[in-house]
Amino acid sequence: MNKLTSPRTIRDIMDRYGFKFSKRYGQNFIIDEHVLDKIVEGAHITKEDAVLEIGPGIGVMTNTLCEAAGQVVSVEIDKTLMPVLSETVGHHENLHIIEGDILKIDIKDLFERHFKTKRPKLVANLPYYVTTPIIMKFLEEHIPVTDLVIMIQKEVADRILASPSTSDYGALSVAVQYFTEPSIVTRVSRDSFMPAPNVDSTVLRLKVRDKSPVKLADETVFFMTVKDGFGKRRKTLLNALTGGFLGLTRDQANEALACSGISPQLRAETLGIEEFATLSNCIVDVIGALK
Known part of the structure; x- marks a missing residue:
């Protein structure tokens, strides 16, 4: 059992480290272990895989990823969580934690140092305010990942999956479907988080296409x-x-x-x-x- 999914454990960690949830970073920690299992299963993660995790928080999903994958690199923007992560997941020998903003760090350098020629799977619980920028950064810049397995706000997921002539269909639908083959891994209730957000979430698997689905002149x-x-x-x-x-x-x-x-x-x-x-x-x- 992943003890980090226990609200009591989370509150104990918060009290000991003086940590408070940040609205700025959209912090909502998963407290439903079944969701973690579905993410690993939906991402088809094995010991042969390398994983890039964005926003480990206190390490709730990180623990599960480290147990399933051969290598995990986690990027956390909140520096106050670094000592917490050292305690909660620092024992994993296949884990490397990086403090920084995934939208600002040198991604090419990160990949050369940690993944070399291997293409990792990206796994993340993304807050609403950075969902689209992070997705499009990885797709438009052709960052070499095989899949993006992301937990995002249900409404954004619906836009990504939308078909033509529907109200949710738009530029985001076209862009993501051009670069990837999107599918639903699981729906996630707002009650699966601490603190509970005001919206439900969806876990999507965006399988990066090996070639363009259409022939373009430009x-x-x-x-x-x-x-x-x-x-x-x-x-x-x-x-x-x-x-x-x-x-x-x-x-x-x-x-x-x-x-x-x-x-x-x-x-x-x-x-x-x-x-x-x-x-x-x-x-x-x-x-x-x-x-």
């Missing part, structure tokens, strides 16, 4: 097309693409839409990844690739 133009489309999501594609990030004139937007066979009266939320790819490739034909 990936930058593709994502700017998506951004333009959803930036004015209540407008038709013709109006959304005119004068946006791509700087298309109305005539250029009309030409690109005609080339793609997509009605200028449609809205971005109706297009799937393949249709966005077709449209962005036509935009490249009209204006040329971005340099």
Whole structure:
């Protein structure tokens, strides 16, 4: 049994170290051991795997990861938790703890020093305020992980999983589905945390694709097309693409839409990844690739 899932143990640690939960860092510790088991199972973690954990907290999930994986590197932003982690998980020989902000540290250097040529699995319980920045950093920068197994706010998970022509579908859906194959590991009640947040959570497995699901003339133009489309999501594609990030004139937007066979009266939320790819490739034909 992982004793760190006990609220009594957590309170004892907090009292001894004078620790208080930080709203700034979105700290909510898991107190449901079944959730930890589902994360390890959903991530398919074995002793052959290396794991990068973001936000170990007091080490609740870290303990379980160390028991399952061959190597674990945990990055914690809250320096006041470093002595706590030394006590709670410092005994694991396959663990290395790094103090720092995952959005600011030198990721390339971290990987070269700790993972070398191995591609780890990323596992994290992400607070709402950094969920999208962390996901997109790893995907857009092509940081070499095989999977992102993340516990996130249910509403964000729903947006990631959403299909075209649904209210949750947007730029985040397209971006994450372009880079990964997302699936649900488990749903998590707010009562599984201490303190309990105001929302329920979902654990997603984002399996990083080995190759692009669509053929693109220019990936930058593709994502700017998506951004333009959803930036004015209540407008038709013709109006959304005119004068946006791509700087298309109305005539250029009309030409690109005609080339793609997509009605200028449609809205971005109706297009799937393949249709966005077709449209962005036509935009490249009209204006040329971005340099």
